Amino acid sequence: MICMRGEEAARLFYDTDRFQRKGAAPVRIQKSLFGENAIQTMDGDPHVHRKLLFLSLMTPPHQKRLADLAKRQWEISLSKWENKEEIILFEEAKEILCIIACEWAGVPLKEEEVKERADDFYAMVDAFGGVGPRHWKGRRARRKTEDWIRTVIEEVRRGELEAEKGSALYEMAFHRQLYGRELDTQMAAVELINVLRPIVAIATFITFSALALHEHPEYREKLKEGNSMFLEMFAQEVRRFYPFGPFLGARVKKEFVWKDAHFTEGMLVLLDMYGTNHDARLWDQPEKFRPERFAEWKGNLFDFIPQGGGAPDKGHRCPGEGITVEVMKASTDFLVNKIEYDVLAQNLNFSLSRMPTLPESGFIVSNVRKK
Numbered sequence: 001m002i003c004m005r006g007e008e009a010a011r012l013f014y015d016t017d018r019f020q021r022k023g024a025a026p027v028r029i030q031k032s033l034f035g036e037n038a039i040q041t042m043d044g045d046p047h048v049h050r051k052l053l054f055l056s057l058m059t060p061p062h063q064k065r066l067a068d069l070a071k072r073q074w075e076i077s078l079s080k081w082e083n084k085e086e087i088i089l090f091e092e093a094k095e096i097l098c099i100i101a102c103e104w105a106g107v108p109l110k111e112e113e114v115k116e117r118a119d120d121f122y123a124m125v126d127a128f129g130g131v132g133p134r135h136w137k138g139r140r141a142r143r144k145t146e147d148w149i150r151t152v153i154e155e156v157r158r159g160e161l162e163a164e165k166g167s168a169l170y171e172m173a174f175h176r177q178l179y180g181r182e183l184d185t186q187m188a189a190v191e192l193i194n195v196l197r198p199i200v201a202i203a204t205f206i207t208f209s210a211l212a213l214h215e216h217p218e219y220r221e222k223l224k225e226g227n228s229m230f231l232e233m234f235a236q237e238v239r240r241f242y243p244f245g246p247f248l249g250a251r252v253k254k255e256f257v258w259k260d261a262h263f264t265e266g267m268l269v270l271l272d273m274y275g276t277n278h279d280a281r282l283w284d285q286p287e288k289f290r291p292e293r294f295a296e297w298k299g300n301l302f303d304f305i306p307q308g309g310g311a312p313d314k315g316h317r318c319p320g321e322g323i324t325v326e327v328m329k330a331s332t333d334f335l336v337n338k339i340e341y342d343v344l345a346q347n348l349n350f351s352l353s354r355m356p357t358l359p360e361s362g363f364i365v366s367n368v369r370k371k
Contacts, residue, residue, distance in 0.1 A: 002267060002268075003272055005272035006275075006282065009276070011309075014317075019251065021250055033125065035146070036190065038194055054194075058323055071334065073096045081368040089210050094122055098121060101199035104168070107192075120144055129354065142193075149192050211348060223333070232325065240306060244274075244307070246274055271309070276305050307324065339370060340370075341369070342367045
């Protein structure tokens, strides 16, 4: 195995002549996080064709609709929080994101199911670096969620459930592969989950956003000014500074030498995302939280890789980055400009040896009130 970081390493990692995704994701990760034989394991033209499906669901209008749904759902939740002594922001964010993801995608979700479905979506994410109980919990969550979404897709295909054309549910249910065949029901369910699950996972970034506001209160004033550009810079710095995905994996397609390292066919190579986002060769004072740095960032596809690098249309970069940023912006604006709250004494530390990681307490707030 070779681990590497930095801009040059990222450029190399996304060279499809030298690396492939097939065989890189262990079966245990496919059975918990990704789903078996999903888009993350594909290469070549079939991958590009499938990726275009995902990109069609994540255009700016889709991003805006999700952000608007998030704003509305935060407002609805506020009325519940005002009657509670305290809330755990991470847990609340998970449920809010589950609600908006399903509404946006066209997936029916009963109110009494929200917590269970939100917990299952995140259990798949949490199983990524887990062993024992954490991993098995993620696998059980995946089986339950696949059974649920597979049933929904079958109902759409039989005409028993109406799905709006252009919605994620409709497009996954009736997507045709590169050579014209419709996805089987299981694969359609897996890929629809690969749209819904990452939206719920934005709860991690929202929690880290709240932590950043708590640890760097000087930025609250700038965010109160309603500067949309600074709101974007703040969201990007949260994605750069705090940990999300630790690394990505690929397999060497053919033998080569790079930087005096011998890459042999079939070798597993890991790209260090967190290390690249904190690489002093790329970032001035990388261990300092400073949103202003993004005023000068040129949009390089290989130096800022919290959700992967390279071009999203042809490579393996996450197609949902725009959705992530817009939902983060809507959520940060809500935390700063719509409500006030007290932060209780709690353990806000997070471990870099846990994958994925989160502030230990989940960020507990009390005395939530409308501004």
